[in-house]
Amino acid sequence: MTGIGGLLKGIRSSGARSPLARTEFEAPGTIVVTSPAFEDGAPIPRRHAGRGVGDDVSPELSWEGVPPSAAALVVLLDDVDVPLPRPLWHSAAVLDPGLSGLAEGxxxxxxxxxxxxxxxLGRHGYSGPRPIPGHGAHHYRFHVLALDRPVPSAATSVKAVLAAAAGHVLARGTLTGTYER
Structure with a gap:
């Protein structure tokens, strides 16, 4: 019997449909994002999968190549294979520009x-991978954006953060992991 994931297998969003693919977010890809938990393009360990699937603990992330003039960092996690018109935002945060990573959790x-x-999905922070069973491998992208100005504290939604970041990205980097159920 084919489950809902199998029925939806051919329906997927794409990175090209992400707001981050717009010209306002173009910037040199000079930030290198890494994790000791998985290599770029490799499966994300179950420990870092979302509620009901894994432990929902964020992986350790580190990055280098942030321009010294950066006034803020934005870290976003999206799923580009979700069967929706646009990728789904799992997690988002604004960070002090001096941070060079996040510890596990x-x-x-x-x-x-x-x-x-x-x-x-992530009201209080990280919400890990939880693809539909049988839908195939999903690609989860950890984006790090370095901005030339701070993000106002009034920006309390991803839409508002992206509006504040548009046209102000100095550099960016991405680490992609996969997850399948």
Whole structure:
């Protein structure tokens, strides 16, 4: 019997449909994002999968190549294979520009230098991969954007953060992991 994932297998969003694909977010890809938990393009360990699938603990992330003039960092996690018109935002945060990474479990409310931006899935921080069973491998992208200005504290949604960031991205980097159920 084919489940809902099998029925929806051919329906997927794409990175080209992401707001981050717009020209206002073009910037040199000089930020290198890494994690000891998985290599770029490799499967994300179950420990970092979302509620009901794994432990929902954010992986350790580190980055280098942030321009010294950066006034803020934005870290976003999206799923580009979700069967929706646009990728789904799992997690979002505004960080102090001096941070060079997040410890495992650090993508959460209360981490110094991190202001969590609620998403539909991650109200208090990280919300890990939870693809529809049988839908195939999903690609999850951890984006780091370096901005030339701070993000106003009034920007309390991903839409508002992206509006504040548009046209102000100095550099960016992405680490992509996969997950399948």
């Amino acid at each position: 650090g993508f959460t409310t209360g981490t110094p230098g991190v202001r969590i931006v609620p998403t539909m």
